[in-house]
Amino acid sequence: MRLNQKAIVYIFTSLLVLVMSWEAQRSMSVAAANMVAIPEEAIRLRILANSDSPKDQWLKREIRDQVNAEITNWVTELESIEYARDVIESQLEKIELIVASELARIGVSDSFTVEFDEVQFPTKLYGNVVYPAGLYEAVLITIGEGKGENWWCVLFPPLCFIDFANGDAAEAEQDGEEVETEVRFFVVEVFHTIKNFMFG
Structure with a gap:
């Protein structure tokens, strides 16, 4: 049982690292997509x-x-x-x-x-x-x-x-909030699944 618990903790930790890595990549993609160069004639x-x-x-x-x-x-x-x-x-x-x-x-x-x-x-x-x-x-x-x-x-x-005054893009901000919400719900769901599996 202890071995199974260690394996589950290891899997859970790996999932958290994977999710955080995915979130970071997603945030960078959103920021890159919204980068806009102001032309000289503006x-x-x-x-x-x-x-x-x-x-x-x-x-x-x-x-x-x-x-x-x-x-x-x-x-x-x-x-x-x-x-x-x-x-x-x-x-x-x-x-x-x-x-x-x-x-x-x-x-x-x-x-x-x-x-x-x-x-x-x-x-x-x-x-x-x-x-x-x-x-x-x-x-x-x-x-x-x-x-x-x-x-x-x-x-x-x-x-x-x-x-530009705040360095924010409204669409990027909204996407970021949606990503954060999705990640939070995913982590909570995984946690409850593991908890139910371990403690019935």
């Missing part, structure tokens, strides 16, 4: 929060979501950066209306600006790619004093499903 969107307070950061995300929902409608068909510039410039007033509407809906009286110009960006590491600091063509939304943590994405080509 137009970014940057949103600066008033401050780093939870309320101001939450407000930034609310505005981000509404602006993203709108810009997704008119950037997907853009084929050249020249055309992208024309379309974006023609839509600046609409972006201003969205920001003003969100501030009014939430009941915040912060001032804001919407500009389309050369905008200063800090250095950012996304995956194993470093995006150097510098001036980049961008739509800049500044809320209040604009001293809080920023969020940015790429308007053209349309890559705003990726949050």
Whole structure:
């Protein structure tokens, strides 16, 4: 009986190592699939929060979501950066209306600006790619004093499903959660099976 128990423990340990190895490989594959290089000719969107307070950061995300929902409608068909510039410039007033509407809906009286110009960006590491600091063509939304943590994405080509500011890809994050859940349930199931076998 002791020999059988040792064999079962050995098998169980081997299974755990195999599962953890599989999970690591899966996570790396997801990350690699979502690595995106920003081309030299690109137009970014940057949103600066008033401050780093939870309320101001939450407000930034609310505005981000509404602006993203709108810009997704008119950037997907853009084929050249020249055309992208024309379309974006023609839509600046609409972006201003969205920001003003969100501030009014939430009941915040912060001032804001919407500009389309050369905008200063800090250095950012996304995956194993470093995006150097510098001036980049961008739509800049500044809320209040604009001293809080920023969020940015790429308007053209349309890559705003990726949050470069946090180095996260929403789809990858979701896949990772699903993988983690599947692995957890698998390990628990194996454990219960072995426990029932050993102790009846």
